[in-house]
Amino acid sequence: MIIVLVMSPSCPPRFLRAALLIACMLAVGCSSDSESANSAVPIGECPAAPLQVVVSVDQWGDIVEQLAGDCATVTTVIQSSKVDPHDYEPTTGDASEFTNADLVVVNGMDYDPWATKIVATLNPEPAVVNAGNVAGLSDGENPHVWYGPDYVFEFASAVTAELSKLSPKAASYFTAQSDSWNTSMQPYQDEIASIKAAYSGQSYVATESVFDYMAVALGLKDVTPAGFAAAAANETDPSPGDVAEFDDLLKAQGAQVLIYNIQTQGAIPEQIRSTAEASKV
Incomplete structure (x- = not known):
């Protein structure tokens, strides 16, 4: 059996798509319905001015968008699976996106070093959520953090905490967004547990x-x-x-x-x- 990992912008979120591919390949059962993720339910209007958030790579961009909802404008720099983040050379336009960012989200672990270099040039530096650091991993280890379910949920919690810190008036909004997102992910957690039990x-x-x-x-x-x-x-x-x-x-x-x-x-x-x-x- 060969599982081909295709890094695409389609749903469900990337770290869970691989598990669903295994489910299909191993005949656990995969209908067309299981290809559609249950997105987090919108929580109404934002009670504060939206934050500006820049995300280095799309593996994290879709999650940040759901967690932030209407309380942030989220810009993801690399949105194509054809671009290798390790060797990416940001354009002047890319760098300018970071200038007014309240929050920058990076993968870290030398996966997107250009993003952390841009942040280091800013004064003042924006708040940063580094997925590798959140997971307790070090440079030189496997940087594909988004494939670790536990790591992704830890990342989501860290993003919610930072958004709430940056916009206290919207803290309850971000908490509600986080709760909704976690609820939407439950079917995939169940799927992973089912696959693990069987295989x-x-x-x-x-x-x-x-x-x-x-x-x-x-x-x-x-x-x-x-x-x-x-x-x-x-x-x-x-x-x-x-x-x-x-x-x-x-x-x-x-x-x-x-x-x-x-x-x-x-x-x-x-x-x-x-x-x-x-x-x-």
Whole structure:
């Protein structure tokens, strides 16, 4: 079985979409209705002047928009899955968006370093919510924080707290938005728990670490060859021996699932995917 991770702006939120893809692939049951997230219910008019919020990447932008509601104007800088945030060069227009921001939201962990650099040039600096810091993670660790369900809920709480601090008159509004958002996420928390109960312990391999936090939440076992995983983490090409070990594992059906990130296509990932397909993984 091959799960292709497509980073798209469609619903449901990105950190949960992967779990629903697994549900579909493993025949847990996935109707067309489950492709539509229950968005947070609007909580009426904002009791204060809207805040200005800038979000570096769209993995967090949609969540911030729902949490902020009408009490903030949210601008997300990178909105395309075709853009690699690691290497992004912000335009003058991008940088200007930060100038009047009350709050800046970044992923951190060297995923969007350009955003933190822009913030450091501002005087005074705006408030910042750093998803990696909220999760208690460090630079050099897997930066794909939005795939960790617990991390995302911690992030949402941190955003709500910061919005309330910046606009005390709207604190009750933000609390209501947060409660509504959490309620809308309950079906997906239930889905994750259901998948974990049914498939915990199954093994997977991955062409990169993007899915690891969700895999841990689902109780899946990572059997990706260590050399290949280290090369992917360091953004270097794996050795021929690492690739051969990966191929041999797939041919022997030593994993039930291959996680393949479409954003990092190339000769080696495509070769691995072909091997998995031929081996009926």
